[in-house]
Amino acid sequence: MVFLRKHYFILLFLLLETISISLFFNFNEFQNTAMYGVTSTFTGVINRTFRNISEYFSLKKTNQTLVEELAKLHSRLPDAYYKSDAYSFYRNDTIYQLQYRYISAKVISNTTNKRNNFLMISKGSLQGVRNHMGVIIGNRIVGQIVSVSPHFSWIISMLNKDSRISGKFKKNNQLVNVEWPGGNYRYGSVKEVPKHVEIKKGDTIITSGNSDIFPEGILIGTISDFTVATEENFNYGTILFSTDFNSLGYVEIVVDLMRKEKEDLKATFKSE
Amino acid sequence: MTTSKVVFNNVLRFFLLILIQVLVLNNIYLGGLINPYFYIYFILLLPYEIPGSLLLILSFLVGAGVDVFTNTMGMNISACLAMGFARPYVIRRISSGPDSLIGDSPSLKNQGLKWFLYYSGSLILIHHFVLFYLEAFRFTEFFTTFFRTAMSSIFTLMLVLISEYFFYPKEK
Numbered sequence: 001m002v003f004l005r006k007h008y009f010i011l012l013f014l015l016l017e018t019i020s021i022s023l024f025f026n027f028n029e030f031q032n033t034a035m036y037g038v039t040s041t042f043t044g045v046i047n048r049t050f051r052n053i054s055e056y057f058s059l060k061k062t063n064q065t066l067v068e069e070l071a072k073l074h075s076r077l078p079d080a081y082y083k084s085d086a087y088s089f090y091r092n093d094t095i096y097q098l099q100y101r102y103i104s105a106k107v108i109s110n111t112t113n114k115r116n117n118f119l120m121i122s123k124g125s126l127q128g129v130r131n132h133m134g135v136i137i138g139n140r141i142v143g144q145i146v147s148v149s150p151h152f153s154w155i156i157s158m159l160n161k162d163s164r165i166s167g168k169f170k171k172n173n174q175l176v177n178v179e180w181p182g183g184n185y186r187y188g189s190v191k192e193v194p195k196h197v198e199i200k201k202g203d204t205i206i207t208s209g210n211s212d213i214f215p216e217g218i219l220i221g222t223i224s225d226f227t228v229a230t231e232e233n234f235n236y237g238t239i240l241f242s243t244d245f246n247s248l249g250y251v252e253i254v255v256d257l258m259r260k261e262k263e264d265l266k267a268t269f270k271s272e
Numbered sequence: 273m274t275t276s277k278v279v280f281n282n283v284l285r286f287f288l289l290i291l292i293q294v295l296v297l298n299n300i301y302l303g304g305l306i307n308p309y310f311y312i313y314f315i316l317l318l319p320y321e322i323p324g325s326l327l328l329i330l331s332f333l334v335g336a337g338v339d340v341f342t343n344t345m346g347m348n349i350s351a352c353l354a355m356g357f358a359r360p361y362v363i364r365r366i367s368s369g370p371d372s373l374i375g376d377s378p379s380l381k382n383q384g385l386k387w388f389l390y391y392s393g394s395l396i397l398i399h400h401f402v403l404f405y406l407e408a409f410r411f412t413e414f415f416t417t418f419f420r421t422a423m424s425s426i427f428t429l430m431l432v433l434i435s436e437y438f439f440y441p442k443e444k
Contacts, residue, residue: 009324013357016332020353024346024406047341050295 100215101255102136103127105153107248112185117157119143121251124151134213134254140243141165141207141218142251153253159185159245166211167220169197170204178205178220178239185245188221190237199226199235212259219243278319278376286334289314294341305420308427309348311338312399313435315355316392319377324360331356344407351403358398366390380436392432393425400425 004011055062105127109120123129125148135142135155143163147154156163158180165178167190174197180188193199203223209216219242226237256262293311302308314334318327335352339345366387367373374382378391400421408417 009328009357009360012325012328013353016328017350017353017357020332020335020346020349022346024344024350042340046291046295 099256099258101257103129103253103255105129105251105253107251108152110157110245110248112157112159112246115182116161117159117185117245118146119155119157119248119251121153121155121253122151123253124149124153126150128255129153129253130255132213133256134215134218135251136214136218136254137243137248137251139217139219141214141220141241142243142245142248144213145253155251157245158188158241158243165214165220166208167205168208170206172197175208175210176205176237186241187224188239188241190223190226190239191234193226193235193237195229195233195235197235199223199228199237201225205239212256212262214254215256282314282318285314285317286330286337290334290337290341293338298342302427306423306427307420308424308431309338309400309403310428310431310435312352312355312396312428313432315352315359315399316395316432317377317379318359320363320373321376327356327359328353347403347406350406351399354402355395355399359395362391362394380433388433388436389429393429396425396428396432397421400428 103123105121105123107119108122109118111117111119119135119142121129121135129145129148131145131148133145135144141158143155143157143160145153146156158165158178160180161182163180166175167178168175174194176190176193178188178190190205201223205220205223207214207216207218207220221239221241221243223237224240226235229235289311293309297308297310300308311334315327315331318330322330331352332349335347335349336345338348342348363373363378378388380388383391404417404421404424
């Protein structure tokens with residue numbers, strides 16, 4: 001007893017320290033006891049009360065976090081994704097050598113109300129789109145690729161002052177040039193129709209195939225009006241475009257597989 | 273000061289300091305390395321004449337009060353017990369005799385800056401040392417933990433000194 005009384009301070013310390021250390025190492029078991037339920041209820045109430053007050057001080061930060069979270073979630077919506085369906089369709093034939101391949105693309109931007117109109121599509125160099133390729137819809141003309149990025153391309157629409165398409169009369173293969181004078185997006189103009197060519201309403205104009213851009217026989221439009229020139233050597237006509245440029249959803253890009261061959265041939269001709 | 277008033281003051285301080293610790297100080301982020309544990313001010317201010325058993329039991333309780341809030345049962349208790357255990361030895365070591373202790377409990381005003389710095393500084397270090405090494409509990413983080421102990425001790429000591437000047441101003 002004398003020993004206890006003399007050293008009770010150290011002994012009590014060791015006892016309590018042992019208890020606390022064992023609490024520290026066995027706390028997971030302690031959490032299952034009823035007493036823990038009582039203490040955590042108590043601390044929970046205090047923490048919640050304090051949190052109810054203190055959260056007003058962090059409203060700005062909370063707001064910012066929520067906005068960031070919203071942006072993060074927005075970026076995971078289907079709309080935020082670039083759809084890289086790099087399918088291209090072509091017809092293979094054992095007798096005929098394949099010359100044209102078509103890449104489908106979604107129009108993501110389009111205008112018809114400006115003098116110079118362009119379209120943007122969701123296919124780019126990664127899907128095989130290159131500059132100067134022709135763009136059609138069905139068998140109707142749309143325009144020409146003028147600028148390519150990895151995932152997107154710009155198309156110069158037929159509705160542009162720089163668009164000048166080489167076409168021909170379907171009935172007699174007479175060559176004409178088709179342009180867009182501005183104004184109504186449904187109508188273009190046919191210039192330089194030779195005088196001897198009989199022109200009448202309803203004549204179909206198709207692509208000539210002379211340029212490297214479009215295959216032969218793509219529909220441009222039909223003659224809706226014409227004037228017979230008296231002094232000049234050429235007649236003029238107004239053409240109703242086959243394509244409704246205001247309702248383009250998907251377009252097809254024409255890949256001319258023999259283009260390089262043709263260009264190389266022209267180059268040798270020029271150099272000689 | 274009457275005994276009842278001493279008891280009342282200490283009981284009030286007990287709850288107030290635990291609340292300040294768990295509701296305010298534990299939520300303050302100071303670079304991730306500094307965690308002030310100001311609640312041990314309660315142990316520092318206990319009267320000189322407190323029985324050893326009561327000192328240890330109160331140390332146990334104040335540590336448990338913080339532990340239930342931080343879900344670290346045993347960690348603060350162990351640190352507070354070590355601090356409470358060391359307290360009488362520290363007082364005996366730095367004081368010239370029982371007569372040199374003025375007033376009921378340690379204070380900067382009565383004992384002077386040097387005495388109080390030794391007293392609170394060493395006890396805070398003991399507490400923080402036990403606490404942070406129990407918290408880390410691996411020797412690969414030995415030096416990081418040491419740095420944390422030192423930085424946090426300085427910060428706690430600053431809070432204690434500020435409180436001493438603020439609540440117990442020197443009488444003129």
